[in-house]
Amino acid sequence: MLRSLDHAVLTEFVPVRGLRVDVISLGPKGELWIVECKSGRADFQSDRKWQGYLEWCDRYFWAVDGDFPVDLLPEDTGLIMADAYGAEISRMAPETRLAPARRTKIQRDFARTAALRLQGLADPEGISAGAF
Secondary structure (H helix, E strand, O other): OOHHHOOEEEEEEOOOOOOOEEEEEEOOOOOEEEEEEOOOHHHHHOOOOHHHHHHHOOEEEEEEOOOOOHHHOOOOOEEEEEEOOEEEEEEOOOOOOOOHHHHHHHHHHHHHHHHHHHHHHHOHHHHHHOOO
16 A cells, blocks of 8 residues: 555664564655554554654554454544555544654665665575675
């Protein structure tokens, strides 16, 4: 779904030590979205870090399936409904623009993470040996 909006996507991204987001995407105008995927009520209620993610993106979304009790999710966040066949934005997240210095840091880290992952696919032995 994010690719259909022309976003580049990374999973399991660490914006800062101690936080790991499920999905971060970089849009065509440099916008940064974070998407947290939740499997059910217990998964949501046990998540104690999600509010810390808000300061690392322009828009914040939850991605859930049709059985998820969406009334649990804060209304001032975005909502993506997903199933095995696709996904769609049910509620657009409000935009809170990142400060320029923070945007630059996240975009740089996004690029480095993507490049290192690609390099690892192209040369798995080189990455594990530390060769470049």
